Amino acid sequence: MHPTPLLSLNHIQLTRAGRCLINDLSGQLYPGDALTLIGPNGVGKSSFLRLIAGLCPPTQGTLTRTANIAWLGTDNALKPTLTVEQNLRLFTPHPITALHEALTHLALTPLLNCPVRLLSYGQKRRVGLARLLLTNAPLWLLDEPTHGLDAQSLALFNTIIATHRAQGGCVMAASHNPLLLPHSHILTLGTAIHNITPAPLSSRLHIAPLLPQHIHEGPKHPVHPFLHHLRREFWLALSHRRDGIAGLGFLIICCMLFALALGPAPARLQQVGPVILWVCLLLASLLPLERLYNADAEDGSLDLLRMRLAPAFIALGKIISHWVTSSLPLLLITPLMALFFQLSLSSLPRLILSMTLGSLTLAFLGGMTAAITLGARQNSLLLPILTLPLMAPSLIFGTLSCTTPPGPANHATLSLLAAFFLLSVPLCPFIAGLSLRDAQS
């Protein structure tokens, strides 16, 4: 029986920025195969890999993958403040034995507890390669995988590639070195006709034609990828506690300054207090939004997330974790802040309910605008300019709900506030997802 191809390309065309990079490319890759993409700078090697990874759609043609993919881009998708072990556990929790095995294969065991910011370029690349071993995905897509590696690391790289192929895996790599992967098909980009040059027959004979059931897929993850994503986001937010502390500091100082400026006039303080609290919460919650997608986009993690989850779910996970780690602590200290404005105890439940609804709406709107402005220069300016006007209706009804006496009018303002929130729940992650997809492709 003939093995099933892991990847089939059928008359693929790829155009970027109006330039045709690939035209009418067809071919298949089977278990054990390797393909090296070569060609001068800017010819489309990375773009082609992104196309195979599903990060960039073909202009024409169809692509069929029968195997999961593992991705190593030009960035290693590593968080500088986390250790090697924490970075490797960030995307998927692996059994400790698998992790140690991967680290041993890449001679990284002594660096297990070292923060990634202290590693050299080549050591970071080796951590990126270790992540490949942990994915258990049969199809590896590698962009300049050996960049920065010394002779010893190159030998380790060759060993893991050979082992992966012998186990029925398949490797596709962009490189300026056509000899990077031994016995590899070669695809030279930048020529008028793109053909995959087959590897020499003799070199392919020693690769056993493994059947798909022989592909090493490893254990399936027990928890849904969205829960992994949420877990990762909470973990990262906790490791960036400074952002949360900055928001708390901002809220406390602003409320204190307003209370001092207004002076000891209880009636005035009670009248404007809820409005000031509302505005301060809004501004404090905006502070960490700029980093929501930027950090992951810059280090290549967003590409890895895209391969596991639909973009709308990436946005949803980030919005939830942003609200829990940034806005919830602000809400929890609201009763204390209310003391500055001498607000009565009886007014607190309404104030907290309206601020909760408002901060949730802001998290969803901010999650959407942060995705829309991703990649834009000056996005730290654009973000509040886009978000704050969208928040205006919630701000108006939120502050009204705190200042109107209990009754039908008050219920109406709270209901409208809740309606804005409910509207933002499906709409904002959806729009954010579209923006993330566009920003990456």
Ligand SMILES: Nc1ncnc2c1ncn2[C@@H]1O[C@H](COP(=O)(O)OP(=O)(O)OP(=O)(O)O)[C@@H](O)[C@H]1O
């Ligand atoms: N997001 C994008 N939007 C539009 N055009 C892009 C985008 N990314 C890359 N390009 C263009 O696509 C072309 C191919 O780029 P790509 O990065 O795929 O080349 P490459 O062969 O990998 O280059 P290198 O060897 O320098 O890494 C270039 O002309 C580049 O300007």
